[in-house]
Amino acid sequence: MATPNAHAVVTASGYERWSHCTAAPRYEEGFPERETSVYALEGTLAHSVCELYGRKYFTPMSTRKFNAELKKLKADKLWQDEMVKTAEFYRDFLKEKSNEFGAMPYTSFEVRVDLSDYIPDGFGTCDCVMIGGDTLRITDYKHGKGVPVSSINNGQMRLYALGALKMFAPIYGDTIKRVCTAIVQPRITEDVTEEWLTVDELKAWGEQIKPKAQAAYFGMGTFCAGEWCRFCRGNAQCRARAEYYAGFDKFVGADIQGRMTEAEMIVREQAECMGAPGIPPILSDAEIGELLIEAQGLADWLNDLQEYARDAILEGREIPGWKVVEGRQVRAFKDADKALEIMRGEGYDDAILYDRKPKTLAQLEKLTGKKRFAEIMEGQIEWPPGKPTLVTEDDKRDPYRPTGPHEFAGVADE
Numbered sequence: 001m002a003t004p005n006a007h008a009v010v011t012a013s014g015y016e017r018w019s020h021c022t023a024a025p026r027y028e029e030g031f032p033e034r035e036t037s038v039y040a041l042e043g044t045l046a047h048s049v050c051e052l053y054g055r056k057y058f059t060p061m062s063t064r065k066f067n068a069e070l071k072k073l074k075a076d077k078l079w080q081d082e083m084v085k086t087a088e089f090y091r092d093f094l095k096e097k098s099n100e101f102g103a104m105p106y107t108s109f110e111v112r113v114d115l116s117d118y119i120p121d122g123f124g125t126c127d128c129v130m131i132g133g134d135t136l137r138i139t140d141y142k143h144g145k146g147v148p149v150s151s152i153n154n155g156q157m158r159l160y161a162l163g164a165l166k167m168f169a170p171i172y173g174d175t176i177k178r179v180c181t182a183i184v185q186p187r188i189t190e191d192v193t194e195e196w197l198t199v200d201e202l203k204a205w206g207e208q209i210k211p212k213a214q215a216a217y218f219g220m221g222t223f224c225a226g227e228w229c230r231f232c233r234g235n236a237q238c239r240a241r242a243e244y245y246a247g248f249d250k251f252v253g254a255d256i257q258g259r260m261t262e263a264e265m266i267v268r269e270q271a272e273c274m275g276a277p278g279i280p281p282i283l284s285d286a287e288i289g290e291l292l293i294e295a296q297g298l299a300d301w302l303n304d305l306q307e308y309a310r311d312a313i314l315e316g317r318e319i320p321g322w323k324v325v326e327g328r329q330v331r332a333f334k335d336a337d338k339a340l341e342i343m344r345g346e347g348y349d350d351a352i353l354y355d356r357k358p359k360t361l362a363q364l365e366k367l368t369g370k371k372r373f374a375e376i377m378e379g380q381i382e383w384p385p386g387k388p389t390l391v392t393e394d395d396k397r398d399p400y401r402p403t404g405p406h407e408f409a410g411v412a413d414e
């Protein structure tokens with residue numbers, strides 16, 4: 001879990017962004033902090049529950065203290081019963097891993113580590129650190145259920161591991177030879193990704209990212225847009241991102257009010273014909289493949305631009321060519337109970353007034369917990385084939401093998 005700190009410039013949690021776009025950290029300073037979303041607050045609460053369950057198992061804690069702490073967490077308005085199940089999963093994973101050490105490992109939670117050997121002024125917080133024999137194990141809990149996060153090649157996790165190595169070096173010296181980083185994300189999958197590296201490999205990686213971290217910190221970076229722009233504070237207004245997606249450099253010299261230069265008109269007319277001489281009018285499959293890769297973040301970029309423009313107009317600024325209107329109105333009952341009573345008075349009974357539909361598999365599983373659900377539903381669950389789905393070739397799944405001539409109808413994008 002990243003430690004919030006208003007003064008951190010180059011952060012471990014932002015590694016994915018600044019390792020690609022070294023200009024981002026200083027550029028972002030010109031934009032206000034984003035409001036903490038309700039999802040982030042839920043995540044913080046879920047982390048506290050995980051930590052409590054972890055401490056209960058690995059450190060001396062009376063049941064009374066545990067219950068009192070849990071009661072406090074349950075009083076939070078964002079509390080969800082599911083948090084107990086995810087915390088139990090996290091604790092059980094740690095328990096299982098601790099059993100793999102020859103003797104009970106040293107285990108600590110919410111460990112703040114110094115990353116300044118690699119990132120100027122850098123620091124971070126490891127959710128759980130375990131040390132035993134020649135192994136250091138770092139485990140991170142993620143509560144999000146939108147995007148799966150892997151610990152493989154995960155710069156944030158590697159940085160935390162480097163910080164933990166430094167912190168515990170005075171006690172363990174050179175006895176630690178191997179490092180394992182793991183990410184537990186039980187709301188998406190029960191499979192926990194792990195990356196094993198030797199300490200030498202990890203330190204060599206750390207040396208190699210130092211120049212980027214320094215460039216990012218000292219404002220010597222270069223802009224580079226890509227999917228990592230998604231969480232950048234200034235992403236809507238970033239020119240590098242606009243050029244990446246819209247090729248704005250083609251319009252250099254054009255009148256920004258919409259008039260085009262003569263040269264651009266000629267280019268446009270040529271484009272309106274069947275392509276410029278020597279350029280085939282039809283895109284090749286190779287070009288479509290490249291365009292699909294380049295266009296992957298296009299929808300996100302458009303959403304960010306729309307959100308920015310809407311907020312700007314609501315704040316009283318002008319975005320030429322755009323205005324904000326009231327969205328489509330949808331009729332609603334002032335009092336749904338009263339409305340249904342009126343319908344009953346008209347002779348319609350509840351069997352007609354209500355749709356009765358079963359909860360989904362996932363909702364039912366949530367009621368019992370995954371383990372119990374697997375026991376009681378043995379033989380009741382099938383896996384119908386998924387729709388053919390377009391993904392990039394680095395996706396781990398095997399290529400789809402059609403079984404009939406019409407199998408490709410209705411291909412979905414992901």
Ligand code: SF4
Nearest residue numbers: 021225229232235238
């Ligand atoms: S939006 Fe993208 S390109 Fe622009 S500064 Fe942020 S990360 Fe860099």
